[in-house]
Amino acid sequence: MGNRTPLYDEHVAMGAKIVDFAGWDMPIHYGSQIEEHHQVREDAGMFDVSHMTVVDLNGPGVVDFMRKLLANDVARLKQEGKALYSCMLNDKGGVIDDLIVYFMNKNWFRMVVNSSTREKDLAWITKQSEAFDVQVTERPELAMIAVQGPNAIARVKQVVDESVSALLENLGVFFAVEAGDFFVGRTGYTGEDGFEIVLPAAMAAKFWNDLSEVGVEPIGLGARDTLRLEAGMNLYGADMDEQISPLEAGLGWTVAWEPAERDFIGRKSLQAIREKKPASKLVGLVLQDKGVLRNHQKVVVAGVGDGEITSGSFSPTLEKAIAFARVPVGIGSECSVDMRGRLLPAKVVKVPFVRNGKSCLPEGV
């Protein structure tokens, strides 16, 4: 038996197929992964993401610490509640993890990091924090539920108290607010509008079932993966890891080079990689034939070299196979993918593939 979230019994009662995910017994789907995917694109779905790691950072030194720890710059966050996506790098410029950090006030930041990297993240953060006046506190007693889809916000408002609902009324995109026992971020991992809600574990089951009663369907990790892939969002461990810099993982936009004097961890190495020009980059692929792109398939760029698919799947929205691939920077608009010995044509596209339920593909792809 693996770790179980406070919602495990709810998953089983709702017919989930349970799989091991980074040591956690998690729902992969509740019947049909594809139907769940469409439910989020067209209406509203809920995800148990309680396995993810919530870390609070408190103290007068927290701003300085965050500016050291993260490749993105929290000084960009001018308004309380604003969130930022960032990589946390090692000294070589490799990615230890990617995360969301919420600036709650000048003494409190909340980070949500991956579950598969929990131990090394906590060890790293704690070690780096020693030189700062800051306290690092993991919050394993909290559950986390993401509600995503075009109707997600309206559904959540139906089931929360009026005082909470009022606070959500004006919550901007990529902002978070404390609302009673809830911590609500207007963030997500699907490319749809919605919330990620951190709440006490003891309240999770009731909130989950209340959402279910107003028509929010449970969504498993399977659809979570196809939704994030369509939305052009990286997955740690697949699309980047400690051997890969953000510049080779499509995450150059998350590195704050200015101000030049901010000496974040990994900066020197990353700067050297940037000056030398990385040999590879992450691109989106759309298969032009039948079949499904899969992780680790070889990408062949005629006359340029080979690459590899880092995340591949079938896109339920586009009804085509799509992927992220790490390829030589000299790639043009076309390539081939080796699928069980056959070379099939694929088009190179900008990500996202889908945003707010609509295809972002150029015509003719």
Added chain:
Amino acid sequence: MSEIPGELKYSKSHEWVKIEDDGTVVVGISEHAQDLLGDMVYVEVPEVGNEVEVEEACAVVESVKAASDVYSPVSGTITESNEVLTDTPELVNSDPYGEGWIMRVKLADRADLDQLMDASAYADHVAAEDH
């Protein structure tokens, strides 16, 4: 427990076989197999006229999760392929023993059928794999 029709034969690799009077068999994958694979998004059916051997990979079913070979439970010649699956692979999920059939094979040797399991033996096989 998934459905395992009593009138069919089964292979260890989860194909079902329906024996017809004209010396051919119809082949598909079991309810259990489609359940393990999840939502089908692509099926590559064999070419009519191809010769196949027992346990030869002759078709591919791809779900969102994984690609999986379909092995011929018998030796013989492909006489028909379910081309409908090219556009509606989900039939393998919704009706694995009916409209989700994959191919028809003309038997080269009826003795191949003796190597297959009946429904109750297959049920034991599935239960054993689950543990």
